[in-house]
Amino acid sequence: MIVELGHFALVLAALVACIQMIVPMVGAARRWPGWMAVAVPAATAQFVLVAASFAALTYAFVTSDFSLRLVVLNSHTAKPMLYKVSGVWGNHEGSMLLWVLILALFGACAAWFGANLKPSLKARVLAVQASISVAFYAFILATSNPFTRLATPPMNGEDLNPLLQDPGLAFHPPFLYLGYVGLSMAFSFAVAALIEGRVDAAWGRWVRPWTLAAWIFLTIGIGLGSWWAYYELGWGGFWFWDPVENASFMPWLLAAALLHSAIVVEKREALKSWTILLAIMAFGFSLIGTFLVRSGVITSVHAFANDPERGVFILFILAVFMGGALTLFAARAGAMQAKGVFAMISRESALVANNVLLAVSAFVVFVGTIWPLLAELAFGRKLSVGAPFFDAAFTPFIVALTAILPIGAMLPWKRGNLTRTMQPLWGVLALSLAGGALVWVMQTGGSMLAPVGFTLATWVTLGALTDLWSRTGRGGLSGRVRRLRNLPGADWGKTIAHIGLAVTVFGISGLTAWESEDIRVAQIGERFGHAGYEIELRDVLRVPGPNYVATLATMAVWRDGKEVAVLHPEKRVYPVAQMPTTEAGIDNGILRDVYLVIGDPQEGGGYAVRTYIKPFANWIWAGCIIMGLGGIASLSDRRYRVAAGARKRATGVTGVPAE
Structure with a gap:
């Protein structure tokens, strides 16, 4: 009975999502407040219904209901309770139900906490978010129904994949999905802004916390997956450049670029078109990852399914949403004129360089991941692209990124002076180079990887601390310490996240060079x-x-x-x-x-x-934890939670959390 109720709740959630997709969008176009207002209760109802459906499937796994096909294929009475629960999402059908649950959760959060949004923008955001849900409800109900019954239930199940019976892998997929699906909110805001024909500082401020939350979850999920591979597979490594690993890493890189680009939109109302494009592409790469995992085009210990029919369906979803969003982007690009101009030496330029390096590095990973598939399709040749290619092609971009990071963080907006910016950093640079030289001497020659990694890690860490200290102004020590404590959470979060990146960079370089x-x-x-x-x-x-x-x-x-x-x-x-x-x-x-x-x-x-x-x-995963903590510190910034200022309302800017 409970399973049938779960199935019914899933169908009902799909119908509610259809209403949420159509009615608020029409209301926003016609300026009908009543129709726009439908978005909030619809988003709430959709979340409640899909949560009930997920709870029913979890109940079936916990009670070992072997009349359900999915439980038979992924559970067993002798399996520990933790893995009975994680078996809910440790398979294709259950993981897709988790996917739509998180989609509905993010949509409901936007409905609950979006009181400061302009009603038409809010209605369109929730309608776009619901359209993504509708596509995946159709996918689940047509090809991947988790509630399929068996006419003759067996006495016991076939057990969960043993590789997934591990605490690290029990929590790794939910965190990754929170990151993947979290980027759908940035996508929904981008498409809604394109429909409205307006991108401004308020939009940049509103999209940042959603992107930041998704980035935090991706960081934790990728870290858990790397840690699991390290201790579980017995091969001694932490990253294999597996296609499915890359499928999570590419959205992480693009989400990091989007975070930094949105800052420019918020502070200077520049890079609008680029930021919108990043929001579209970040979620697009999440969908590409879904396709890789579930289409059968790659073989991986991470893959959930090997079904070309499902792969074609996901490819269709990808084509519709990415094609539609990019077409809309092309039509509206002329309306997104940048207001803020900036010099070549400025923080804006540094953030542009940051974006270029992150985006190109993501493209390099994409090419290396997809090239074997293209080669087989186009030339009939089976090729393998492994760690040597990725190490050689990806590493220079990270070296360049970490090299410019402390300087870019301290440059002023609009126009800067490189000589003046470098004044507090010369000592940091000298100390970093001296540390790298000391590491080179202590290792008695050999690879330059560890000395370079130590130099860059020290440079980024001390540069981040110098930047933080410079924000306390001038005066006595006690006054500066007091101002340091009162700095916004975003300032602390940036420093902590950059230090986390430095720790991970050194951990990877030291392990690779000296193991x-x-x-x-x-x-x-x-x-x-x-x-x-x-x-x-x-x-x-x-x-x-x-x-x-x-x-x-x-x-x-x-x-x-x-x-x-x-x-x-x-x-x-x-x-x-x-x-x-x-x-x-x-x-x-x-x-x-x-x-x-x-x-x-x-x-x-x-x-x-x-x-x-x-x-x-362990520095590798410590760095991931520190980066995640930095993201949480930034997310705690009260400026994300207060109402839009009266000044911005007066100028007609869309109402969102503002300073």
Whole structure:
């Protein structure tokens, strides 16, 4: 009964979304207040209905209702409760239901917190958001219904993909979806502004918190996915440049560009056309990611489906929304004239450079991701584009971005003086270069990656702190500290996020340059050395788990004659899915990780053992956390929550949160 109610609620949500798509849009065109007002209750009702539908599907998984096809394919009675719940979205159909739930949530939030929006703009934003929902409701109900029943239910299910039975992967998809779908709000605001024919400072201020929220969720989601790949897959890496990894990374890059571009619109009413285009493309790349994951055109451990029919449907959605938005953009581009002019040396120019580097780097990732598909279609050749291409093509853009970041952040608006801006940064530059030279000397030659990474990380970190301190003005220390505490959340958020980027850059460069690897066959009781550590394989046991059987090793790690850790790497086999997984044993540290993997027993006795020493590995995810905290600090800025100022109302600017 509950499942049927969930199915009915999903159909009803689709009908409400159709009303929300049509009635407010017509009302805005005809200036009918009553019709425009329909948007808010419709958005609320749609969210309540799809939330009820999602709750019904969750109930089916928790209670192991094997009359439901989706539960049979993705659950099992022996599975731990966490993975019964995560099984709801650990498959194609359930993940699409989560997708429309988040779409409805963002639309409802815009309805609830958009009291300061001009009624016609608000109606159009919610109508555009509903149109996206309608497309995905049609996709779910036509090709991916999660409530399909089985005529003869089995006694038990086929279990969830063992790779997804992990805490990191339980929460990774929801965060990614919050980021992917969050960008739909920026898209809806862009299309609504194009329909109205007006983009101004108030629009830039309103679109920033939505983009920022999506960027935060993407940062957390990508970080969780990278962390999971690091400890779960047993290959010792943190990023494989897998097509599905890239599918989440490209919207992240474009969302970062959009955040910075919207600042220029808000502060200077410049870069309007470019900002609108970024909002369209950021969500467009989210849809491209959806297509890659669900069409079957790529093979990946991240992929949800292998169904060309579904892929064609998603491709149609992508074509309709991107084609329609870009056509509207072309028709309205002439109306979005920039008001603010600026010199070549100015903060606006620095933000333009920032945007160009981020956008081109996203395009480079896109080309590397899609080229094997194009080559196979056009030339019938199977090609592989891997880490060497991405490392060589992507890295220069990040180096350039981090190099200009502290200078651009301190340049004044409209017109700046590079000599004056550099005055407080010369010492920072000298200290950064000296630190890089010291790292070069200490590593006794070798790769330049780590010294360059340390130099750039120090430059960005100290530059961000210098910028923050410069905002306290002049005077005594106590006064400047007091003003420092009273700085807006956006200033603190920018500094924290930039420091997080620096930490991640150094973590990646240090790990890549200095990690070491040892692969051997080890006998039980044998002790061997690697990179200043001694590893002892003490025992190997077969241990039953809740729904798997594990080969569990006990391995001691020694340093300078002292035991520093006892690790338990595992190799698990899930009998129902007939699939193995690897659980690395990791001794985490601030400066290094000791990373051990147990392999298969060998014919001559012993076990295959892989040992990695990974310097600064945890700095990568620490940087992601710091970037996320910076985004949260910016989002807490009260200027995003107060009403539009009377000055902007008087000039006829659309009412949104303003300073």
